[in-house]
Amino acid sequence: MPTDDQPPSADILFDDFDCGLLHTAENGQIERVNLTFCHWIGYSREELLGRQIQTLMNPEGKTFYQTYWVPLMRIQGAVTDVKFDLVHHNGHATPMMLNAIRCEHATGIFHELALFRAEERHRYERNLLNARMLAERHLAKHLKAQRAQDIAQGKLRITYAAAEDRALFAEQMIGIVSHDLRNPLSAITMAADLLGRRELDAKQRQILGHITHSAQRAQRLVADLLDFTLTQVGRGIAVSPKQLDLHELVAGCLEELRLVFPGHELTHLRVGPGEFSADSDRLYQLIGNLVANAIAYGSAAGGVTVSSRCEDHGVTIAVHNLGTPIPPELLDNLFEPMIRGSHDNAELRSVGLGLFIVREIARAHHGDVAVTSSLASGTTLTVTFPPANH
Incomplete structure (x- = not known):
């Protein structure tokens, strides 16, 4: 027996091979045979050595040997996948499949035979055929799924390209329209300012106030649209930071806003x-x-409370109001474009860009914005910037 350190000998591999292996002389005399073949045919090795293989065949096999096997081995030097019966030691037929080659050696000519039991060969071929059919079915299923995926991806690419085209067109239109609106709005504002310098009665001044207010709202909307267009095309909102007094800036801004929103504290x-x-x-x-x-x-x-804070850990601007809290389902997306709540102030409705622009301005200053909202405490939007010495 071979040890773990020694490979098995050639004789052991020869004897234990899965098929029958024989060496015969040119006349069919068995000179070497493995134990697998001996087991299949029911003879011992000693009983087979020196015996001609054709003596193990039935009459039809012997005819096949003389008329087909011998001439083919002399002409082509090989026999491939030939089926015939050998007679078992007990007398029953044992179907075999044969492959043989003719070899020339210094000592003479001999044949190398490899035999398979036909039943096992048929079983192997059936299993091979079944495996092939299963593989073909899987391949067909995979190709069908791949084609469906390719079609879906093609449709998705077309849809995506169309959506990109629509988005680009919308952005271009927003940019063009909002830019072209600035000139007539500036003319309206200038005209209102000139009219405001004249002597006007109460009714005329009220009408002029409405014109001024509407023009200012339109100008803010145009500014938001222009900023939105810049963010969508990847340019972002430009800022030019300069040293300032935050409290004085907020106070001045609120003075202007009191004129825009009269009646609101x-x-x-x-x-x-x-x-x-x-x-x-x-x-x-x-x-x-x-x-x-x-x-x-x-x-x-x-009323509305605006807080400006400059502290060591950061700078904040917070705007607080009371009223109906923001619905929870809107809080996560409140600063996305086109997100709007519901309110009764129809004249103050917007396209939903205001808070989006707030966030973009904050981020342009390396800050961000957050919101808290409840019925008891009201709603607070807080913009946080890095510390003043950042």
């Missing part, structure tokens, strides 16, 4: 020294959007 709370570096125009826009949102969605009698 705007309160300013200050904390800290006020030194800050930011784009003043953008902060005016940010505060204006937050206050307009608070007035639109807050209670009419509640």
Whole structure:
């Protein structure tokens, strides 16, 4: 027996091979045979050595040997996949499949035979055929799924391209329209300012106030649309930070907003020294959007409180109002474009860009914005910036 350190000998491999192996002389005399063949045919090795293989065949097999096997081995030197019967030691027929080759050696000519039991060969072929059919079915199923996936991806690409085209067209139209609206709005504002310098009666001044208010709202809307277009095409909102006093800036902005929203109480709370570096125009826009949102969605009698804080851990601008809280399902997406709540102030309705622009201005200053809202405490939108010395 071979040990773990020694490979099995060639004789052991020869004897234990899965098929019958024989070496015969040119006349069919068996010179070497493995135990597998001996087991199949019911003879011992000693009984087979020196015996001609054709003596193990039935009459039909012997005829096949003389008329087919011998001539083919001499002409072609090989016999492949030939079926015939061998007679078992007990007398019953044992179907075999044969492959043989003719070999020339210095000692003479001999034949190498490999035999398989036909039943096992048929079983192997059936299993092979079944495996092939199963593989073909899986391949057909895979190809069908792949084709369906390719069709779906093709449709998705077409849909995506169409959506991109529509989005690009919408962005271009928003940019063009909002840009072209600025000139006539500026002319309206200038004309209203000139008219305001004349002597007007109460009715005329009221009408002029409405014109001015509407023009200012339109200008804010145009500014939001332009900023939205810039963010959608990847340019982002540009800022030019300069040193300023945050408290004074917020106070000045609220003074202007009191003229825009007469009848609404705007309160300013200050904390800290006020030194800050930011784009003043953008902060005016940010505060204006937050206050307009608070007035639109807050209670009419509640007023709006704006807090400006400059502390060691950061700078904040917070806008608080009382009224119906923001629905929980809107909180996560409140700062996305086109998100709007519901309110009764029809004249203050917008396209839903105000808070989106607030967030983009905050991020342009390396800050961010958050919201808290409840019935008891009201709604607070807080913009947080890095510390003043950041």
